[in-house]
Amino acid sequence: MRRLLGGKLGAGLGAILVLIALLSPFSGVGVYADSGSVGGKPAHPDPKNPRTSTIFIKTIEPGTSTDDGVEVINNTSETKTIQVYAVDSVKSSGGAFACSQAADPIQDAGGWVKLSKKEITLGAGEKSVVDFKISAPQDASPCEHNACIVLQEKAESTLQSGIGLNFRTAIRAAILVPGDIVKKITPTSIEAVTKDKNVAITAKVKSESNVSLDTLLRVSLKPMIYGNGESQSNTFPVLRAEEAEWNFDFKRPFWGGFYKAGFVASYNADTTLTLGENGNGNLTEVAGPAKNVFIWPQPAALIIELIVLLLLILLLFLIPKKLIARRRVKKNWVDYRVKAGETVAEIAQRTGVRWKKLAKVNDLKAPYNLVPGSVIRVPAKMGHSVPVTEPASPLPTEPEVIESPEAEVKEKEVDPDLGSNEPNILEEVDEPESVEEIFEDDIPQEEIAAELAEKPKPAKKSTTKRKSTSKKIAVKPKK
Amino acid sequence: MAKNRLGTKAVLGVVLFLAIAVGVVLPIVKASDTTQLSQTINGGTLAADTKDASRNTVASPSFSMGAATLSFDCQTTSGTIGSNSQRIYVNNPGVANAGWTLTIAATSGASTLWQNGGSTQNYDFNDTTTSGCADGADADSKAGRMTIDASAGTLIADCASCSTSNITKGSSSAFDQGVTDSITILNAAAGSDDVGRWYLTGVNVDQTVPAEQAADSYTVNLTVTVTAS
Numbered sequence: 001m002r003r004l005l006g007g008k009l010g011a012g013l014g015a016i017l018v019l020i021a022l023l024s025p026f027s028g029v030g031v032y033a034d035s036g037s038v039g040g041k042p043a044h045p046d047p048k049n050p051r052t053s054t055i056f057i058k059t060i061e062p063g064t065s066t067d068d069g070v071e072v073i074n075n076t077s078e079t080k081t082i083q084v085y086a087v088d089s090v091k092s093s094g095g096a097f098a099c100s101q102a103a104d105p106i107q108d109a110g111g112w113v114k115l116s117k118k119e120i121t122l123g124a125g126e127k128s129v130v131d132f133k134i135s136a137p138q139d140a141s142p143c144e145h146n147a148c149i150v151l152q153e154k155a156e157s158t159l160q161s162g163i164g165l166n167f168r169t170a171i172r173a174a175i176l177v178p179g180d181i182v183k184k185i186t187p188t189s190i191e192a193v194t195k196d197k198n199v200a201i202t203a204k205v206k207s208e209s210n211v212s213l214d215t216l217l218r219v220s221l222k223p224m225i226y227g228n229g230e231s232q233s234n235t236f237p238v239l240r241a242e243e244a245e246w247n248f249d250f251k252r253p254f255w256g257g258f259y260k261a262g263f264v265a266s267y268n269a270d271t272t273l274t275l276g277e278n279g280n281g282n283l284t285e286v287a288g289p290a291k292n293v294f295i296w297p298q299p300a301a302l303i304i305e306l307i308v309l310l311l312l313i314l315l316l317f318l319i320p321k322k323l324i325a326r327r328r329v330k331k332n333w334v335d336y337r338v339k340a341g342e343t344v345a346e347i348a349q350r351t352g353v354r355w356k357k358l359a360k361v362n363d364l365k366a367p368y369n370l371v372p373g374s375v376i377r378v379p380a381k382m383g384h385s386v387p388v389t390e391p392a393s394p395l396p397t398e399p400e401v402i403e404s405p406e407a408e409v410k411e412k413e414v415d416p417d418l419g420s421n422e423p424n425i426l427e428e429v430d431e432p433e434s435v436e437e438i439f440e441d442d443i444p445q446e447e448i449a450a451e452l453a454e455k456p457k458p459a460k461k462s463t464t465k466r467k468s469t470s471k472k473i474a475v476k477p478k479k
Numbered sequence: 480m481a482k483n484r485l486g487t488k489a490v491l492g493v494v495l496f497l498a499i500a501v502g503v504v505l506p507i508v509k510a511s512d513t514t515q516l517s518q519t520i521n522g523g524t525l526a527a528d529t530k531d532a533s534r535n536t537v538a539s540p541s542f543s544m545g546a547a548t549l550s551f552d553c554q555t556t557s558g559t560i561g562s563n564s565q566r567i568y569v570n571n572p573g574v575a576n577a578g579w580t581l582t583i584a585a586t587s588g589a590s591t592l593w594q595n596g597g598s599t600q601n602y603d604f605n606d607t608t609t610s611g612c613a614d615g616a617d618a619d620s621k622a623g624r625m626t627i628d629a630s631a632g633t634l635i636a637d638c639a640s641c642s643t644s645n646i647t648k649g650s651s652s653a654f655d656q657g658v659t660d661s662i663t664i665l666n667a668a669a670g671s672d673d674v675g676r677w678y679l680t681g682v683n684v685d686q687t688v689p690a691e692q693a694a695d696s697y698t699v700n701l702t703v704t705v706t707a708s
Contacts, residue, residue: 165540
């Protein structure tokens with residue numbers, strides 16, 4: 001017992017110890033470290049324009065200059081030598097802002113930036129400011145010129161084959177040379193493509209401005225028939241005189257269907273405002289073109305939709321068939337006054353229809369008794385122009401014996417003494433099987449004859465079995 | 480014998496108690512000695528880098544293209560930029576509130592070529608003539624075209640309170656000298672998380688290799704730039 005307790009105690013304490021060791025502040029297990037990066041940001045942002053904490057925004061008259069600085073940061077755990085250089089901006093695919101490479105020739109504002117240092121060595125966690133001067137040439141055109149101040153770790157490539165990757169951080173410098181400023185954005189096109197679980201909508205705009213504009217895009221995907229759909233909005237910079245496009249991912253509608261994709265572009269057209277300034281916040285809205293798209297339903301929805309469609313087709317096929325059958329009954333059938341002793345089976349046999357049909361048309365319920373003198377509808381075919389008053393042929397006045405017409409008779413002991421108290425065989429007839437069966441076209445005479453010829457078979461069978469009772473089953477005469 | 484075992488367990492219990500004291504109690508006691516704690520959190524910087532699954536920087540990230548055999552016809556090889564062991568990370572510690580872009584371009588500029596070890600054999604990466612199978616009107620006399628499809632990649636938000644909302648992956652684009660010298664990989668709108676860390680894997684790269692290109696190992700250096708916009 002002690003041994004057992006001791007073992008459990010030891011194991012429990014061991015588990016506690018491990019837990020404590022894991023949770024201990026001295027432990028680094030289970031926590032990933034981020035090795036950090038090098039980069040930078042504007043050293044002297046303008047408190048009046050929050051955007052200047054992210055990018056450099058300058059307004060410089062031609063022939064003048066301005067000073068600023070970039071704060072270079074080494075957030076790694078090692079000493080790093082960081083290159084600092086300026087390049088022109090370049091349009092990336094889709095119209096996004098990008099910076100050209102150090103190897104590319106400088107042709108625009110990248111050449112206006114003169115940095116105090118080309119590279120800087122910083123210890124782990126250190127930062128330092130590298131000053132620079134931006135000078136706009138005398139012939140600088142009145143518009144927004146963009147440059148990049150790039151910070152890149154100095155590293156040697158050891159690449160043997162394939163693609164080697166280098167990384168750098170760039171800070172945009174938007175330099176406005178004042179003059180006639182134009183601000184105009186025109187939405188040009190919209191595309192919608194279904195991709196797996198998403199619908200990718202690409203909205204395109206064209207800038208006719210000579211400055212970049214922060215543009216709010218509101219893209220919507222609405223069903224054409226019913227529902228509100230979905231919309232997304234975002235603000236993107238549109239570079240001057242460039243076409244730009246943005247992708248919006250919408251969740252693919254489960255049921256699919258016809259949708260309308262559209263978008264609206266909004267921007268601040270106030271020419272007195274510089275980048276990052278909102279003024280009174282009034283935006284100019286321009287609606288873009290819309291596009292009708294068919295979105296395929298998701299696979300599960302497609303299966304459900306196909307099943308429903310099949311059911312609808314079946315229904316559309318059955319309803320007219322039923323209507324036609326009813327119309328035919330109404331048109332071709334005539335009234336007939338029932339004589340005493342007549343049964344449904346008998347009349348059906350004479351008029352050439354199934355007894356089930358006759359019962360259905362005349363709304364007869366089990367046990368399908370006919371009241372003498374009542375009027376029922378019967379087909380006026382096969383020469384049966386049955387008048388309301390007289391049947392086409394004389395009917396026997398005595399109760400007629402029928403050997404289980406088109407009915408399955410349950411095997412029952414029949415007491416001959418009970419006579420008329422015997423249950424009517426039609427009570428034991430199965431209910432009509434289906435609408436199709438009841439309203440099927442009238443049966444040709446030959447078919448009826450063949451059907452009647454087959455009748456004796458079940459009757460014989462039942463007769464054999466009923467030897468001890470009765471060979472025939474009587475239908476109660478109608479009173 | 481049983482007593483000895485009990486004695487051993489008692490010693491073990493004492494050791495465990497001391498461990499608990501060292502692991503839990505001692506730091507509390509130490510903290511109580513401190514009258515004032517100070518902590519400085521330095522502002523970070525918008526940065527992009529290649530890191531492994533433990534977020535350690537990969538010193539010289541490289542990605543292989545599918546092997547090709549010398550062919551008398553123009554052929555295409557494929558590769559992927561960004562894998563689980565070499566993830567393309569973007570960190571924005573709240574310094575790019577109006578959005579940012581992640582773009583890729585050839586390090587040596589628009590005149591870059593795929594080069595073999597001795598720079599004796601090469602082919603182009605930005606010639607779109609005949610889908611890169613023929614030399615076009617650019618300055619070099621080489622054929623070859625590289626297509627990058629970031630939309631095929633997977634973007635993951637790698638922090639507790641950030642998401643990939645309002646960050647879109649770039650469409651498939653081919654380098655085209657003087658027209659498309661830079662390809663957008665990610666585009667973060669102003670509405671994206673101001674403080675966030677994301678990584679991208681599975682960016683498709685297709686390279687058209689001209690017919691009869693000599694068998695050799697070729698390299699090309701690309702630069703990924705993250706820019707606050």
